[in-house]
Amino acid sequence: MAAERILVISPNWIGDAVMAQPLLQLLRQRYPASPIDVLAPPSAAPVWRQMAEVSDVLETPFRHGALQLKERWRYARMLRRRGYARSYVLPNTIKYALIPWLAGIRHRVGYKGESRYGLVNVMHHDDVPPRPMVPFYAALADEPSAPLRKDVPRPRLSVSEEQMRAACGKAGVPAGVPLVVFAPGAEFGSAKRWPPEHFAALAAQVLAQLPDARIALLGGPKDAPVCEEVQAAAGTAAASIHNLAGRTKLDEAVALIGQAAAVVSNDSGLLHVASALNRPVIAIYGPTDPDHAPPFSDIAAALSLRLECSPCRQRECPLGHHLCMRQLEPQSVWQTLQPMLQPAAR
The missing domain is CATH 3.40.50.2000 (Glycogen Phosphorylase B;)
Known part of the structure; x- marks a missing residue:
């Protein structure tokens, strides 16, 4: 049977x-x-x-x-x-x-x-x-009456070497160079987005330490404008930034994340993809609760200023200042990201 x-x-x-x-x-x-x-x-x-x-x-x-x-x-x-x-x-x-x-x-x-x-x-x-x-x-x-598990496994995805090579080749990312992925978008709304100029400043710091590295900006078609803002604000670093938002299929984005030395993401779907692929990941939270959907990678950091007004869970900042994201400085994120990138610097 x-x-x-x-x-x-x-x-x-x-x-x-x-x-x-x-x-x-x-x-x-x-x-x-x-x-x-x-x-x-x-x-x-x-x-x-x-x-x-x-x-x-x-x-x-x-x-x-x-x-x-x-x-x-x-x-x-x-x-x-x-x-x-x-x-x-x-x-x-x-x-x-x-x-x-x-x-x-x-x-x-x-x-x-x-x-x-x-x-x-x-x-x-x-x-x-x-x-x-x-x-x-x-x-x-489990049955509805069962006690809650204390040993829930972590999310787990896998990609093959062939998938990663193909995705990097299509994206124009050279083989053998460190790849850092940024996910500057967020489907839920602008309140969840770390400012584009902050991502640009972080990109400059990454490339100062890893001059041969490439940075891939990932997201869907709706994220393309904010990724263009990141690249425009990056100055001379823009030459090493690949804006792939809206230009890659989701399976290709997953494969690129699988190749990444580290991932920096707003609270978005790609954050959880990176976590399930067990990549070093920094998750940036503002209007959402980092304890509700945290990253689970072996190497992971959930950054939140935990201001009095957050988590508001709103699509747009109801107070108009967006301080939960703006006051999280690029230098602070860099201090967390830098040790994650040390293996790629060797």
């Missing part, structure tokens, strides 16, 4: 998808013979493909925010034919919980979310205040 398949329905955000990866590690331990498939939006699918536990990644055809009930019914019929026995619904919305219910999957695990009684029949309830994201998702591997 063939092992029963497991379906995991992905969150929409890249960072959340990465932070959900320990759930798959725990499911693999609990159901070692069961293939684990992931249903993910195209924007997050490349991250799931870098997880060893995933058998197949199915990309959702649905528009963001749309119910599309007829389309979900058709898709559920396809899922029914694949023979899933268990599903884990990670988004908190009703429309994603509809899919495994329509597909007739017996065990439908998830959080209450939008009062999803019946659609989710193994229901978990979040604590108040909310838990950090990694244990939040990992708890779904």
Whole structure:
């Protein structure tokens, strides 16, 4: 008899998808013979493909925010034919919980979310205040009544040497030189962005210590303008800065991060990619809580001024001064980054 398949329905955000990866590690331990498939939006699918536990990644055809009930019914019929026995619904919305219910999957695990009684029949309830994201998702591997785990594994991604070589070649990064990755964007809003001139000043300090190094600015198309500001403010250092925002696919960005000597990032999806690849990483927090979604690399630093007004969790600074980011000086970040780069300087 063939092992029963497991379906995991992905969150929409890249960072959340990465932070959900320990759930798959725990499911693999609990159901070692069961293939684990992931249903993910195209924007997050490349991250799931870098997880060893995933058998197949199915990309959702649905528009963001749309119910599309007829389309979900058709898709559920396809899922029914694949023979899933268990599903884990990670988004908190009703429309994603509809899919495994329509597909007739017996065990439908998830959080209450939008009062999803019946659609989710193994229901978990979040604590108040909310838990950090990694244990939040990992708890779904256990029964709702089980005590919270104290030994949740860290998120884990992997990239091959071939992927890294190909990504560096396409990006024009010379082989054998130290690569430092900056992620100056943030999908949530401008409040989460460390100022471009601060990133530019940090780039100058990196290149002063490592003249042969290259700096890659990564992000999506929406991050391209802020990355252009970084490069424009870098002066003579701009020649060693590759602005790749919006010019690389996500799988290529993941491979470039895998090659990096260190990564400096705002609180964004690429931060969690770097952490799951176990790269040395500096995470910069302003309006968000560094304890809610911290980096987990062996070498990692979460920098936050922890001002009285933060974490406000707002897309734009409600006070108009953005001091939580502006007052975090480049020199302070450099003091943390410099020892991370010492192996690359040898």
